[in-house]
Amino acid sequence: MTNLSPERQRAMLRRMITIRRFEEIASEKFRSGDIYGVVHSYAGEEAIAVGVCEALRDGDQIISTHRGHGHCIAKGADLNRMMAELYGRADGYCKGKGGSMHIADFSIGMLGANGIVAGGISIITGAGLAAQMDGNGAVAVGFFGDGASNAGPFHESINIAAAWKLPVIYVCENNQWAVNVPALESVATPNVADRAKGYGIPGIIVDGNDVFAVHNAAVDAIARARAGQGPTIIEAKTYRHRRHTERLDQPDARPSEEVNAWLQEDKDPIQRMITTLQMQEDLLPPTVLENLKTVVENELAEAVSFAEKSPFPTKESALQDVFAE
Amino acid sequence: MTNLSPERQRAMLRRMITIRRFEEIASEKFRSGDIYGVVHSYAGEEAIAVGVCEALRDGDQIISTHRGHGHCIAKGADLNRMMAELYGRADGYCKGKGGSMHIADFSIGMLGANGIVAGGISIITGAGLAAQMDGNGAVAVGFFGDGASNAGPFHESINIAAAWKLPVIYVCENNQWAVNVPALESVATPNVADRAKGYGIPGIIVDGNDVFAVHNAAVDAIARARAGQGPTIIEAKTYRHRRHTERLDQPDARPSEEVNAWLQEDKDPIQRMITTLQMQEDLLPPTVLENLKTVVENELAEAVSFAEKSPFPTKESALQDVFAE
Amino acid sequence: MTEMKELSYVDAIIEGIAEEMVVDPKIFHMSTEAPRRLQEEFGFPRVRQTPIAESALTGMAIGAAAGGYRPIVDWRLVTFCFVAMDQIVNQAAKIHYMFGGQTRFPLVFRTTVGGGTRRAAQHSQSPYSMFMQLTGLKLVLPSTPADAKGLIKTAIRDDNPVVFFEAGRLGGVKGPIPNGDVSIPFGKADVKREGKDVTVVALAWMVHEALAAAEELSKQGIEVEVIDPRTLVPLDIETIRSSVFKTGHLVIADEAPAAASVSADIAARIVEDAASFEALKAPISRVTGLDAPIPYSPSLEDYVFPDRSRIIEAIRRIL
Amino acid sequence: MTEMKELSYVDAIIEGIAEEMVVDPKIFHMSTEAPRRLQEEFGFPRVRQTPIAESALTGMAIGAAAGGYRPIVDWRLVTFCFVAMDQIVNQAAKIHYMFGGQTRFPLVFRTTVGGGTRRAAQHSQSPYSMFMQLTGLKLVLPSTPADAKGLIKTAIRDDNPVVFFEAGRLGGVKGPIPNGDVSIPFGKADVKREGKDVTVVALAWMVHEALAAAEELSKQGIEVEVIDPRTLVPLDIETIRSSVFKTGHLVIADEAPAAASVSADIAARIVEDAASFEALKAPISRVTGLDAPIPYSPSLEDYVFPDRSRIIEAIRRIL
Ligand SMILES: Cc1ncc(C[n+]2csc(CCOP(=O)(O)OP(=O)(O)O)c2C)c(N)n1
């Protein structure tokens, strides 16, 4: 299923656990009032961000959605600055100006979360254009949801990328719902990947909760893109573990049997990865797994404490950064 | 090729000739300064509007583009009021407020030309939704260009129409150019109809200069729509005889050999129809054809004279019709 | 006197819609998330959940309106309507005029404006002023449940495209709702509090801040008149002008940024008219959002938005 | 003194772009129709003709800017930019701020505004005022070839998103172009004519109408000062204020509709400031497009747009 080294496999598992625990803490801190506004949890979809980003190299770029924490972590963002941003503090990635829906780290090629559905798709296409003009083989990856695939910018961007053979990989995280609307009612075909036919590009469907399947699909699409053969749509079938946002006053229309089924160990991307690794001898002895979880826990405790200690931004700083000097 | 009665075939020919001559007069009057602003000629594409509209019945609706005169005439608009509108006169369809890019006749189900590429696609989709809710079997037809097929509204609308099985026929007039950009550089696949695959609906390619081929495709798609089976994309391959607009200061990037080839009798939709009719005994004797041309000529002369006699609107009327009372 | 019931601002709007939907079967409602009450009361096909395609929805509403329906499209947060801006600017606002008044387009676009929810720049906007440049749209911005209900009914009955801006911050705020058919005409400002010393024109959430400021200043003997225009198009400048004749002092309070805004417009209209210009005893003062996108952190967001204390400062500055 | 050459307004802009493109290889130009000179001089890939997908182009420019490029996107007529409005409002205008100033987005959006071309409502708009509500964009609106060339160079060199509005009516108007590096700083209004009796702030095409009006009135002994702000963001209100101190009379001339416009904004800013409020000897007068979408027929269009005679009337009214 994969020929990644044991180290890389464990590193991927660690990132997936980091994302899950980050989201759990974010939910908790949202409810305790330390995090404001809105939080969209990526729990349940970790295999996609991690599977794809593991296939990238330095200089490659990604863009995210409103559900952005997982993409940040998978691309290597700093947990302290992420948590501080959620806490609205001066040491956050955006100096407290962005919050959950607007975390970016341009220095690592993470071009940002986005509060507008499909808002990032054309931006990452432009990053792909820049990469093509640079001619250094870099690629750009746009993450977006099944809901976003029905929006105009999806079409305009993928059509241009296909016509211009831009090195962009469009990764649809099909978690089967857009807030309370099922994808099957919104997307005209059963699969978002079917759309690829309309652009003459490959449309690959993968089990989005199988990190290696995702990774393999990403490796192929990225190789294609680096070779100048143009874009690919990867549709990763998945499910979100939690309601649309952490706001409890918003209804969740998903049938509870459906939700429960996806919460089981045989569906959970992290449990599945652990099982897979454990099936290979010596790859993930219990102590290693425990150790890894402890490391993650410590890192996140450190991130929370970093955030807590960081000051709120001075009010005058609200008027800074409107324009670059 | 067709089982339309001779009368209907001749009526279709007459409408095609009317469109051609209307456009020739519009070009001439644009150059003489009687028509202002901008005129986009439909010359060369007559078979599409006429072939499709012949398949419609009362209560069906269409929407047009910036290149709208042909659709108006094919749907049965009044030539006098059309010409008066181009002349900017009070008796024009829009009381002189609209001009060439904004002629509509809601009473006959012609929902308007549109200055925005792809601007009408969602509006006609809404007309289709209304028809579906009315439940009386009416259909809606959206005309648009190859260029428009790259715009976001194309995607959003067709996806919804497909998901909701709306009775809409999307007719792409692929004249192979969008101003000076060749469709082959802009549309990611060789055919706009290929896009239909991405929505799980039929995508039919027809020779857009063969009025019967267009008509047959329309009949099928309309039957499907009336039967509640949802939308169809019809791509009619065609070519515009003239530059993008009648403004001579705008360059025309199309190779002159290409243009010339399309101007030949064996490509011209009207000549082709005449030839086809003349191959059938007694269907179009020379005198009938001459007579038909004379009738058209007289009607258009009357339209010009109607327009010339109509007064310019009073300036105060500029402030009327901003809101419906 | 009949007893009045209480409803929240949002519930009042939904009730207004529901009442109209009962009466007129041509009304239907589309949005990416359907209001639960409407969904339960009317269901599909009159209440539709849609793909995320606000541009298509907006255009579809226009097409359906041409076909005799009275569509309501809820864009949800106003930030989502920008993907539909072409349909708003180039189609909805102009279609009646452009085609010489041939047919009517009875449309309501609902949308939520305003900040204060810690949702950062994209999700905290109040861009109604931008829509004022678009001749051809009626614009509503209520500040109380009763106004909201009364104005949504008028919006639905109007034969033109109406953008109905709902103040997010007021969504849960309760207020009395008169019984019976409570529709409120467009273009009639409401004097929310009478006063003789200074006129404060306030919009949406700022109406309540202005009332709080008035209460405070009243204790110090300053009587503030608070006017809520309620509709931006048509704008009832006459009521504002009359108040300025009385008070000679004008403050305009709006959480949107000042540049090219309704607050600028009101100021300009007052000083363009010779009589109201003469009546002014002091500079006009605007109390608006500061010149920045809306930041996330509470310490920043609270600084960017105006409030009662800034209204009080502004009044003091010009009195 | 070196000899000056003459260029049309449009050619001056293209020359400005071409000069910058020679110097900086990171600049590239995208639009649905490429300017011929740029195409010939630079060709693909630096000058790209694109599918009709203004939203994607706008977003792509943002992504390419993040990657170190300096894209110029020509939306062509401003009416076409509304399909890209989300990328303008929610991405370009806010992206620097929202992400805490992490990186720069040097972008120029070119677009043509204005009427007078008999192209009816959709194709005759001047909606720059709407963009003023969007904190985070710099807005340019030149009225002469020299200003156009100087300001496009500054726009390209600026590290922020700039919307460069080009007045369609002025496209073919010729004027002298100074030699050398003619870049003009943003935020500096230009006094196009000095006068002591009344200040006319005019934009784009209206600058020329105002100058014609000034010429006319000068014969009658009225000396009009004509000020062209040139950039709307930043707006040089100080130069306008100084002029009002001198003349005590202010007329603002803009072909866009009055509501919530830059003309309203200038008026508001003048009367918010105690000193300029005091300096005003008469009401402010705005000369703007009338309240209608732009109609097609010459008899109608000419009525809707203001011109020199309406400027003269307005001046007479307040003097
Ligand atoms: C243009 C736009 N319309 C509506 C919304 C409100 N909204 C936020 S997330 C969301 C659902 C997105 O669904 P999907 O793309 O499948 O992503 P998911 O939340 O499932 O990860 C909606 C409708 C938005 N942010 N932007």
Ligand SMILES: Cc1ncc(C[n+]2csc(CCOP(=O)(O)OP(=O)(O)O)c2C)c(N)n1
């Ligand atoms: C949104 C938008 N962008 C650009 C334009 C300018 N424009 C007018 S027609 C046209 C080409 C349209 O091409 P196509 O759809 O193929 O129609 P055709 O003119 O070939 O009939 C363009 C770019 C426009 N009207 N609207």
Ligand SMILES: [Mg+2]
């Ligand atoms: Mg989803």
Ligand SMILES: [Mg+2]
């Ligand atoms: Mg074409």
